[in-house]
Amino acid sequence: MTALPMIHSTEVAAAKAAGKPIVALESTIITHGMPYPQNLEVARQVENDIRAADVTPATIAVIDGTLHIGLDDAQLQLLAQAKGVAKLSRADLAACMATGGTGATTVAATMIAAHLAGIQVFGTGGIGGVHRGAENSFDISADLMELAQTPVTVVAAGAKAILDVDKTLEVLETQGVPVIAVGQDAFPAFWSATSPFKAPLRMDTPAEIARAHHMRGQLGLPGGQLVANPIPLDDEIPAPTLAPIIAQAQKDADSHGIRGKAVTPYLLQRIFELTEGRSLTANIALVRNNARLAAKIAAELMALSRDTGN
DSSP: OOOOOEEEOHHHHHHHHHTOOEEEEOSHHHHTSSOTTHHHHHHHHHHHHHHTTTOEEEEEEEETTEEEESOOHHHHHHHHHOSSOEEEOTTTHHHHHHTTOOEEEOHHHHHHHHHHTTOOEEEOSOBOOBBTTHHHHOOBOHHHHHHHHSOOEEEESBBOTTBOHHHHHHHHHHTTOOEEEESSSBOOBTTBSOOSSBOSEEEOSHHHHHHHHHHHHHHTOOSOEEEEOOOOGGGOOOHHHHHHHHHHHHHHHHHTTOOGGGHHHHHHHHHHHHTTTHHHHHHHHHHHHHHHHHHHHHHHHHHHHHHHTO
16 A cells, blocks of 8 residues: 655654644645735744744645645745645545645635644634625535534634634534634624624633644544634624625625636735725735634644643
């Protein structure tokens, strides 16, 4: 049987050997989320936010057919400047690796890779979900089904605000995914700290979230947790300000016939234009905020594992 083409970076390998906590990071934010060199600067900032908590970051990507768990700075630079990088989810991760391709991992693919590498916590921006008009398009992100089957705690600022948040929460409930708002009852809406929707669960500390993750494992329940961490109020764009902007962006996408994987990047770019860059500033703030919380959860989970011996 051929060994899985997977490599741990020197930093991640050292952390695993020393029993230190690790946080997984996706790579589509680098390749598809923002322009160079800002994407590289943000990738470094997010990694350093995690290191500041004495936790090791593991940015995940496929490079020339090999799954990398953690990237060194040269690889980060390579990815940040690369053109035509594939956007990998559950459906195309294996194909990219089998054909020697290079691809950036979405939430779903990052969860798969993190679980393979024994990493239990993943910090990202926002998850994918049910797109508006899904009753006609059936456009539902694979992220939701991944949360239902892969035991990784995902820290995000809720679902991306371009989605149908109500339907996204319904699908997560149907799939048995715990949705935990941090420090508030309302489910956060990505660029906005709150939404009209109540989160099914609320927890106020990283230790509580870590204990819930650990208990799911003890119960033998499949799947992970979605930790919905609100963007700091000083960095948010209020929902009433965003609503007409998102509606305009969606209208533009429909008029241009944008479909499938192209929808999310198109909408994010259009909203960036309509907000004159405010959406990107908020996006960076929330990603860094999520990374800091993910690091605290990973540290608590490692301490819990040591205390319980499993």
